[in-house]
Amino acid sequence: MSLFDHLVIFPVLIPFFVAVALLFPGLSNSLSKQRVVSITANILMVVVAFSLLFKVEAQGIQVYALGDWSAPFGIVLVADLFSVLMVCLSAILGLAVTMYASAGEDKTGAFFHTLIMFQLMGINGAFLTGDAFNLFVFFEVLLIASYSLMIHGGGKQRTQANIHYVFLNLIGSSLFLFALGTLYGTLGTLNFADMADRIPLLSSNELLIAKSGALLLLAVFGLKAAMLPLHFWLPKAYSTTSTPVAALFAIMTKVGIYSIWRVHGVIFGDQAGELANIALPWLWPIALLTIAIGAIAVLASKSLRVLCSNLVIVSVGTLLVTISLNTVQATSAGIYYLLHSTIACAAMFLLAGLIQQQRGQAEDRFVAARAMPQAGVLGFIFALLAIALIGMPPLSGFVGKALILQSVTNASEAMWVFPIILVGGLIALIALSRAGTSLFWRTNGENTSALKGHPLQYLAIGLLVVILPLMVIFGGPVSDYTQLAAEQLKAGLSLQQLNEVAK
Template sequence: MNHLLILPLILPLLGGLLMLLPPLTHSRVRQRNFALSLAAAMVLVSILLVLQAQDGIIDVYALGNWAPPFGIVLVADRLSTLMVLLTSVLAFCSLLYTFGPSEEEGSFFQPLMQFQLLGINGAFLTGDLFNLFVFFEVLLISSYGLLMFGGGKRRTRAGLHYVILNLAGSAVFLFALGILYGTLGTLNIADMALKMKMIDSTELPLVRAGGMMLLIVFGLKAAMLPLQFWLPAAYSAAAPAVAALFAVMTKVGIYAILRVFTVIFGAEAGSLAGMAGPWLWPLALLTLLIGAIGILAAKDLRRLVAHLIIVSVGTLLAGIGLEREAATSAALYYLIHTTLVSAGLFLLADLIGRQRGKAGDRLIAARPMHQGKRLGILFFIAAVAVIGMPPLSGFVGKVMLMKSALAVREMQWFWPVLLGSSLLALIALSRAGSNLFWNINGEKPVATAVNPAQLTAAVLLLSTPVLMSLFGGPLTELTDATARQLHDVPVQISGVLQANTGEGI
């Protein structure tokens, strides 16, 4: 058994626990150094997992040596390892940002970040729906604390809405699991896909109801319309490092939709095949529209970035709703791009806000920035990438998505909405840049220099659109292979259920 597969869970779990004990708990500097070292180790482990997954073999880790579908299993295929690598890179940059001025941190901040990573990595690697629920709860409980770190009326209000909605979502998730387990007799994803072929016709309505409840839950996590209204307030109120890490939170919901409705309710599901498509397609387009309108209405940079995430969610869900390999590959490429760029924009918004004095990141006139040229270049790169202008990766991802819409009906709806949202993003970001960098009120800049560690974190994230364009060939080959493996449902089933698990722990 490949014990490397358990490290994305063991490292943040043990790391978070050690930070709660002396001597780490008494020193924030030690906590930061330890957390960044864990993040660097996680990046290396994730790279090794991605490289191992490229042979096409699905790696299964059976905890307690209970063979699937009876025990708890972790599954590493191309998709799950790619998502873990994305999370690890994002975590490294987010934790690096905490090395700068951070008045809001407490002794439990870094441990909560580790437990958040535990939940996210577990959600990507788990092979059954019940443990997906468990890891959802781990990441949600951690996010409750991280969201309200630093206090304040704004964060408390946003946190309260966030908690109530997700508690309701967790209840619906449990009901869905009960229905599906009662009808299929299993919650292992591969085994559920196998059992879908043998459902009695009298149980089809129950299975359909359970599947639709899962779509509601995952739609809430992904911020799909009409369940997206919690995101702008929550993400714009969070601390910058937390908001950057939260950029991958909506992708957990998108990953769950992609995994469940491609494997369990995919092409091999008989009369329930493609049951999510008729709902995903219109809701994705409406999510795109509402996000674009929110961009125009935003009065500060953080809220604008939060609405950009909603736009990206709609774009990704539209790609998934097309239900074909080419669209999935394009969506995965765009997912990597939008996650890293959105996180970088959250960090950049904080850097800009610190140099504008009392005006913060609000789109109003303010004093000039001490390092405005440097931050302006980063903002320009990020804006070009988000809008989808050539030659950066946002343009490549959107072109790939538009090419995957083959039917005339798909083109006539998807192309205008996607291009229209890009036009609105261009208008909103042009207005934001003009207000932030050219609408000057006064002559003396705020005497606040950009912290080198924080600037490095933002640069690392905002350089990814350039790198993704330069290495677009190998990256698209990776996403093509990932989509091909995911859509090959018989391979997904046999890869898990017939795996040689060896000895577990």
């Protein structure tokens, strides 16, 4: 067996071993060495992630059975088109965040690079795992790392937001365990493929218990994804933490969305018998209300980071709409939009950090302040990201929203989806126009004493920004890939197919 055959587990092992290595005395007491190791490791993860993507695209789904124990008894990692695309996304985001932090943000607290690596390990593991219990395990790994990252640098506001964040997620983790216990007691398995096989065979006495576990999981994933009414923790948490951490957290809500797709779109999807699509009656109103409330919050935002945090909530609602439509075309459009919104929001968070750095005491608040020394380049980047987040041509936001609207084929669904998404885009246009006017035009003098951006910071933002037009230029291949990923997700895998692929 060659090293290439173990590629599926590398996105989990690389950040784990690097995180441990960064704790050893030779590296822990040298920040410059930590930066080199961390950036190198993230570049390696990008290479591994895209190598895995090409392998899955060429050879089909890859299953890695740890210890050669077959499912459902052993631990399996499953790399399909959707999960490996999400691993690529996390690798790119991890590289950008690490580069940005290496310009100086990592000095404000201990173990920054170690925590980032553990965070990436948890995120990648959640995308690749083939069973619900290990989904819980990887959720806990990424959450424990996020608790420390959120408070990185200290401060009263961060501490307050972190307490709320920790408290809510501890409740969520407890409910997660209750849901898993309920489903395991009913089904006798937590392997995704095995669960999907057994759900249609449940007796009438077991259906209600399984339904309770499924809806409890929906609530847990909804908390992680920040869907209404479980969204209230996000704006405070994301707007008060350090800039690179906020950018990395742009993918955190997408882990919750991914889990809803994986569990409720496959296990409790069209083939689940009497429990088929039990989440859809709940998701429809929640999705539309999440967009509406998020859009209102966008208008009320008083700083760029708060505005961007609320745009994350709007993107979550938009993705929930694609899940609610429950078609392959809508899922494909949702995956495309997921990639776009994560990259665009992360880049805007990083840009907000640069603006905050250059405006002095005004930071990124929408108030008059001295002109920024690099206002020209920052304004240009802001305009590009604003166009992308609003959903205007020619960037990827327009393509993503157009694909979502195109996937709506039912007239009654169109009556709800079209107005809410289009009005949400209009509100984003108004809010971001006001933000740009306040930040770049309402000036009262030069600010020669302000710090200028570090080349690594601009390189990190540039890495993310360049992806947005590339998603349009290569829109055909990307949308073809997302279509195949959606079809594969909808089809699912039986336990027999899973073990055959593993062999």
